[in-house]
Amino acid sequence: MRKIFPAPSTAPEIGPAGDGDGPPAEAAVARLATLYAYPDPAAGSAPWVRANMVASADGAGSLDARSGGLSGSADRTLFKVLRSLADVIVAGAGTARAERYRPVREGEVWPQLRQGRTPTPPIAVVTRGLSISADDPLLTSAPQGARTIVFTTKAAPPARRAAVARYADLVVTGGDEVSPADLVAALAERGHRRILVEGGPTLLGELVTAGLLDELCLTVSPLLEGGHAGRILAGMPGVKPGRDGDGSRCGLSLGHVLEDQGFLFCRYLNVAG
Numbered sequence: 191m192r193k194i195f196p197a198p199s200t201a202p203e204i205g206p207a208g209d210g211d212g213p214p215a216e217a218a219v220a221r222l223a224t225l226y227a228y229p230d231p232a233a234g235s236a237p238w239v240r241a242n243m244v245a246s247a248d249g250a251g252s253l254d255a256r257s258g259g260l261s262g263s264a265d266r267t268l269f270k271v272l273r274s275l276a277d278v279i280v281a282g283a284g285t286a287r288a289e290r291y292r293p294v295r296e297g298e299v300w301p302q303l304r305q306g307r308t309p310t311p312p313i314a315v316v317t318r319g320l321s322i323s324a325d326d327p328l329l330t331s332a333p334q335g336a337r338t339i340v341f342t343t344k345a346a347p348p349a350r351r352a353a354v355a356r357y358a359d360l361v362v363t364g365g366d367e368v369s370p371a372d373l374v375a376a377l378a379e380r381g382h383r384r385i386l387v388e389g390g391p392t393l394l395g396e397l398v399t400a401g402l403l404d405e406l407c408l409t410v411s412p413l414l415e416g417g418h419a420g421r422i423l424a425g426m427p428g429v430k431p432g433r434d435g436d437g438s439r440c441g442l443s444l445g446h447v448l449e450d451q452g453f454l455f456c457r458y459l460n461v462a463g
């Protein structure tokens with residue numbers, strides 16, 4: 191893996207980041223952790239909301255209704271680094287269902303990036319109708335220190351709420367849906383200020399529309415999907431103007447681009463700022 195933008199003043203090589211080269215060297219992981227460091231989460235500072243998404247070169251956000259086929263070994267390494275750096279991982283229920291989400295296991299993060307925190311970050315799932323089953327392993331197999339957090343609404347059936355609350359940290363918000371602002375505020379109240387959103391397109395669109403996304407990490411996969419797959423964002427009426435945008439779309443500022451075997455790893459900042 192190498193850095194290609196901005197033009198590096200020192201050697202661009204980050205080091206082996208893919209399975210083909212064996213496990214990534216500790217030095218490569220440390221360089222990635224530096225490149226993707228969150229702003230200092232000092233007390234009182236605003237939470238930082240980062241999204242990590244993957245798309246094909248023609249913009250598809252899934253292959254056969256899942257994102258795994260778009261990924262590659264370096265992308266999986268970066269995925270693991272970003273999970274390791276996060277206080278909490280947020281996903282919409284559609285993604286949790288499609289991608290069969292489970293609690294993060296200790297082998298799925300780098301312990302050297304978790305010092306001073308729980309060994310693994312918890313998963314937070316957002317669901318209007320509380321579609322997740324109370325005996326779903328995403329809830330039942332989470333470690334005590336990183337119980338899954340379920341955000342839902344008063345529309346969710348009370349019996350189901352009670353069942354889910356036996357295994358998960360249940361947060362019931364007032365409206366017809368979980369407002370993105372309530373979601374971020376509730377996570378920050380729990381001390382989760384380094385927030386990693388892994389999608390999906392509906393939840394991400396809501397966060398962007400609310401002007402709450404600070405950073406988008408986008409992997410561009412070197413393949414063409416060519417079908418009718420959705421994109422990485424969906425349903426964004428009334429998007430707020432970006433900092434440098436034309437008032438009708440979100441402006442993005444390109445932080446850096448890394449490359450590995452044709453995959454591009456783009457870090458955009460100040461999304462809908």
Ligand SMILES: NC(=O)c1ccc[n+]([C@@H]2O[C@H](COP(=O)([O-])OP(=O)(O)OC[C@H]3O[C@@H](n4cnc5c(N)ncnc54)[C@H](OP(=O)(O)O)[C@@H]3O)[C@@H](O)[C@H]2O)c1
Pocket residue numbers: 242243244245250251252255256257281282283284285286288289316317318319320321322342366367368369370388389390391392393394396422424
């Ligand atoms: N390319 C990528 O990087 C990437 C990443 C993630 C997912 N994906 C793909 O995206 C597809 C899923 O898309 P999606 O748009 O359905 O995913 P999603 O945003 O994860 O899920 C949508 C669901 O999340 C819940 N939800 C979202 N916003 C809510 C809110 N404000 N309040 C309450 N509940 C809310 C609802 O769940 P309930 O129905 O339970 O009420 C809603 O049906 C899959 O094919 C997946 O593979 C791709």
